[in-house]
Amino acid sequence: MSKRMLFGLLALVLILSLAACGQPAPVEEPAPAEEAEGEEQIELRFWMHQNPAFIAANEEIIKRFEAEHPNVTIKLESFEYDLFIQTLQTSMPAGTEGDIMEMFGSWVCSYADRLAEMPESVLSYPEAKEQFYAAPLDGYYCNGKLYGLPNEFNIENGAVLVNPAMYEAAGLDYPPTWGSMTDLLSDAQQLAQSDGDVMNVSGFHFVSGDGLAFQFLAGILQRGGEYWKADGSGMDFNTPEAKETLQDMKSWVDQGVTDAFLFNGESNWVGDSFFSNQVAIGFIGPWIVPVGLEEYTDMEFDYLPIPNYAGDKHYFAADAGWGKLVSPNCEHPEMAWEFVKFATTNADNAKFWNIGTGTVPALKSVAADPTLLEETPWVEASLQVLDYGSYVGPLPDRDLFWYDIVYPHILGALQETETIDEALDAIDTESNAMFD
Amino acid sequence: MRLPVRANRSRRRNRGGGSRGQGLFVASALTPLMLYMVFWTLFPMIWAMLLSFFEYAPTRVGGPLLGLGGDNPFVGLGHFANMLSTSPEAQKFRTSLKTTLMFAFLVLPLNLAITIPLAVAIEAVKSRLKTVFRFIYFLPTVTSSVGVALIWGYLYHPQRGLFNMILKTVGLSPQIWLSNPRAFYFGVPLALWAIIFTYLWQDMGYNLVIFIAALQGIPKDFREAAVVDGANIWQVFWRVTLPLLRPTLLFVCVMTMLSSFQVFDIIQVMTENGRPQDQARVLVLDIYLSAFRFQRMGWAGAEALILFLVVLIVTVVQMRLLRTQWEY
Numbered sequence: 001m002s003k004r005m006l007f008g009l010l011a012l013v014l015i016l017s018l019a020a021c022g023q024p025a026p027v028e029e030p031a032p033a034e035e036a037e038g039e040e041q042i043e044l045r046f047w048m049h050q051n052p053a054f055i056a057a058n059e060e061i062i063k064r065f066e067a068e069h070p071n072v073t074i075k076l077e078s079f080e081y082d083l084f085i086q087t088l089q090t091s092m093p094a095g096t097e098g099d100i101m102e103m104f105g106s107w108v109c110s111y112a113d114r115l116a117e118m119p120e121s122v123l124s125y126p127e128a129k130e131q132f133y134a135a136p137l138d139g140y141y142c143n144g145k146l147y148g149l150p151n152e153f154n155i156e157n158g159a160v161l162v163n164p165a166m167y168e169a170a171g172l173d174y175p176p177t178w179g180s181m182t183d184l185l186s187d188a189q190q191l192a193q194s195d196g197d198v199m200n201v202s203g204f205h206f207v208s209g210d211g212l213a214f215q216f217l218a219g220i221l222q223r224g225g226e227y228w229k230a231d232g233s234g235m236d237f238n239t240p241e242a243k244e245t246l247q248d249m250k251s252w253v254d255q256g257v258t259d260a261f262l263f264n265g266e267s268n269w270v271g272d273s274f275f276s277n278q279v280a281i282g283f284i285g286p287w288i289v290p291v292g293l294e295e296y297t298d299m300e301f302d303y304l305p306i307p308n309y310a311g312d313k314h315y316f317a318a319d320a321g322w323g324k325l326v327s328p329n330c331e332h333p334e335m336a337w338e339f340v341k342f343a344t345t346n347a348d349n350a351k352f353w354n355i356g357t358g359t360v361p362a363l364k365s366v367a368a369d370p371t372l373l374e375e376t377p378w379v380e381a382s383l384q385v386l387d388y389g390s391y392v393g394p395l396p397d398r399d400l401f402w403y404d405i406v407y408p409h410i411l412g413a414l415q416e417t418e419t420i421d422e423a424l425d426a427i428d429t430e431s432n433a434m435f436d
Numbered sequence: 437m438r439l440p441v442r443a444n445r446s447r448r449r450n451r452g453g454g455s456r457g458q459g460l461f462v463a464s465a466l467t468p469l470m471l472y473m474v475f476w477t478l479f480p481m482i483w484a485m486l487l488s489f490f491e492y493a494p495t496r497v498g499g500p501l502l503g504l505g506g507d508n509p510f511v512g513l514g515h516f517a518n519m520l521s522t523s524p525e526a527q528k529f530r531t532s533l534k535t536t537l538m539f540a541f542l543v544l545p546l547n548l549a550i551t552i553p554l555a556v557a558i559e560a561v562k563s564r565l566k567t568v569f570r571f572i573y574f575l576p577t578v579t580s581s582v583g584v585a586l587i588w589g590y591l592y593h594p595q596r597g598l599f600n601m602i603l604k605t606v607g608l609s610p611q612i613w614l615s616n617p618r619a620f621y622f623g624v625p626l627a628l629w630a631i632i633f634t635y636l637w638q639d640m641g642y643n644l645v646i647f648i649a650a651l652q653g654i655p656k657d658f659r660e661a662a663v664v665d666g667a668n669i670w671q672v673f674w675r676v677t678l679p680l681l682r683p684t685l686l687f688v689c690v691m692t693m694l695s696s697f698q699v700f701d702i703i704q705v706m707t708e709n710g711r712p713q714d715q716a717r718v719l720v721l722d723i724y725l726s727a728f729r730f731q732r733m734g735w736a737g738a739e740a741l742i743l744f745l746v747v748l749i750v751t752v753v754q755m756r757l758l759r760t761q762w763e764y
Contacts, residue, residue: 086728089494093503110731113497113507198610200595209708262594266708267615278595400730405524408713417617417713430524 039071042332044339046076047098049084053290054322057356058102061343068342072335074100099330100339105139105150105320106398112142116328122337123149123345131345136362138391139320149344150362151353152321155389156214156285158314159381160184161270161292162302166191166201166280178307181248184281188257191280199259205273206249206283207258207414209265213406214316215283217392219245221315222308228393234435237428246413246420248309253414260414265407275299289378290358303378305385314385317392319402321362360386396434405430488515488737495731508734515738525726529739531714532722533746538624539718540696540750542632543639547692551640552681555647556673570645577641585705588634589614592706617712625715627707635702639695643688650684651677686758690751697747700724719743 048058055078062074077098079087091097092114108115125146128137136150167174170190178184188203206215220227225241228234253260262268263279274282275296289303308314324340326333343349347365354361355375360382361367373380395401406427413423492498492508499505519526558569576584591598592613600610611626612619619626654677662676700720703710709725710717719739727736 082728089728089731093494110493111495114495195595198595198600261612261616264615266711267594267612397730403709404725404730408711412617412713415617415712433524 041071041073042069042335043073043075044100044330044332044336045098046074046100046102046339047084047087048076048078048102049081050078051357053357054102057353058343060356061349061353062339064349065339065342069335069338072339074339095329097327097329099327099332100336101325101327102151102322103148103325105136105154105323106392106395108140108147108320108325109142109394110397112145112147114328115147116326116330116333118146118148118326118337118340122341131364132362133364133367133386133389135318135386135389135391136321136323140323140325142394148323148325149340150321150323151344151350152323152357152359153318153362153367153382153386153389154285154321155316155318155360155382155386156210156283157218157316157318157389158305158385159286159303159378160204160306161274161279161282161284161288162304163274163277163280164300164302166277175302175304180307181309184307185252185255185257188252188281189255192256192258199262200278202258202263202268202273202279202282204252204257204281204283205263205268205270205279206252207260207264207411208270208284209403209407210285211270211283212249212265212410213402215249215309216242216245216406216410218314218316219248219309221317221390222311222313224311232394234432235428237424237431242424243420245309246410246424249410250414250420260411264411274301286360286379286382287358290376303381305381313388315388315390316385318389319392319398321359322357323362400434401431405434484737484740486737487734488741489513490734491515491732492734492737493731494733511734515735516742518735519738519742525732525735528714528717528722529719532710532717532719532739533742535628535710535715535717536697536699536719536743537746539628539632539699540693542624543635543696544689544692546632546636547640547643548685548688550636551643551647551688552678554640555644555651556677558644559648559651566648570648573644574641576638579638581638581701582705584634584638585702588630588637589706592630614707615712617715625712627712627716631703631706631716634706635696635699638702639692643692646684646688647681650681654680682758682760686755686760689754689758693750693754694747697743697750 046058046062048054055076059076062076066072066074088097088101088103088111092111097114103111123131123146125141128146128149132150133153135155136153140146140148140150162176164174167176167187172187172190176183176187178187185204190203191201192199192203193201206212217227220239220241223241223244225239227237227239227242229236252258263270263273268278270279270282270284271288271291273279274284275292277299283306286303292299292301324343326336326340330336343353345363347363347369350361350363351366351369351372353359354366355372358376358378360379361372366372367383367386373383392398409418409423409426409430412418413420418426486504489510489512490504490508491511491514492504494503496507497503498508504510519529554573558566558573561569590596594600594610594612594615597613599613603610613630614627616626621629658676658680659672662672667675698720699718703716703718703721704724707716710721720743723736723739723743726732726739
């Protein structure tokens, strides 16, 4: 073979390799649904984050919908959580996002420009308010427009994980009958254990990235305070109620119920450390319970109501929950909204979804359904306080507020790297900077 | 005798000195790589630089041209001016930049202090053992960074970690390695030291192999001549070996600094977004969070441009200081 032929052959191989690399992997087309006579075949893409329980629940809802609408095929595509957010951010400007998306309610207002407004013919906001709890619903209501409907009432407040074995080992009465936080803290002090200077069991682990902000806002509300300015133009944390709440939290640490250096969001996170017997009482949302039941089958634990931080009503702020929305680029918006309504307002479907995912219902009728507790008994503690929940409010950036503003500064106060006044000042300044 | 025209044509050389067929082959081989570099490196760089002059979020509908303008307004040098202000994001930027510089300028001398003597020691052993040592020390380099970070995270665990078990065994106080914002050593947070040691453990094998190869390339005559002239082992190393390693040193320093400035995965896995109290929050992590967590891509683009300039300046300085005019 001459050199010219050899070079030509190598060049051809390179070009073919490049062409092959550029070819997308062949996609197996799903078998088409039986075409109903005279009806257009519709295919919709449904985007969601990866969580096995959530995927299973949505797949069943999709199956039910497809059974009622034989001309419709809904293709579920799931993404790892962090990748889901990035995928939304890159696909939306390109107009290639899914037709229906399952998003977290507190994201909705920041994505509102890229979402379809829900037609009033599907469900108006006043009608939705009658069916859904305000806290989850208001996450989907931005600037007077409703963009979707929730499936979940995301609640971190109201109850705590409790380890009965530790109670027994400490000789304490179980189940506990906490009349107030003082009773809970008293138990926690006795349950905490240390090996020398190092705490190896936290009596009451309340310091987590999610939990601190929820407890902080609940503490303010239960003391009769507010964290929004009267005109709604920003937030106000330089209030007596905010200071009292933070002082209380600091006092818990000072009483020795936990070590804020060893037990926080980065070190011995409550969701892991409770199930490895390092925490006696852990503050976390009810969504952890099905995780614990599935992954720690040998461990006995309970999810019990937590007393009010102050006052006689368990007021708290919630940041919506997972729900369903439609893309403005969807070619079949009527059918997409039909699915959203099917999945969220139909009590059977909504209940199935909540049971499958282990979440608290956003639909009032499901929360009132006595059969719910037969399948998910642990949500009873959360159901008792749902009426006291309110939507956290129109935060420009929920994640920034929660994880980069409130959590680090409260943690700083608990670890004494900043004073309580400094922490409150910083939270106030930085949260108001979000509105600039 | 005149050669046939066809033979002349086949032997016609291009300006570079190779035949036309060779030129075609080179062009074919380089084209895919060039296309890759243009689409996946150059265009994103240009886009990031462009974004740094806008307040851009992908969730907002901007103007008709690439989504710029409209709700994603042009801010000119606004982001760069903001970096000097007292705003929360500016403070985080300056903290991240300081942490990045601290990290990079600690990693480099520590890395060299470990790898050069180790390379000299390995070079001095028998050839069979050399291979074994090279393999052992290079193994961490080819291990997944995420895996390394997870395992070292367990080693640093305050209650169950190996390091604290060792400390307790020898009668010392256990440390809260990764989550105590009040622990500082030599002015550097303990969490950052913990990450530096992890990074060194994983990264040193790469430089070690390079130094070993460089040492093998130094003619033995130089060292033998020094010994004959009465130099001891330390003098041979310091006056002969080390200066002759300078070209390699330049390469190693530049590459180590480049990768140190871009460290991300180890910190992201071992700490929660650079905590405690942003003590391990490096600039690449801040860029990632700004762009993909908080959707402030314009600000992230501006940070990325500053990082690029810092890395460029450091690299140019290194090349000026360490370049050599000789070879052997």
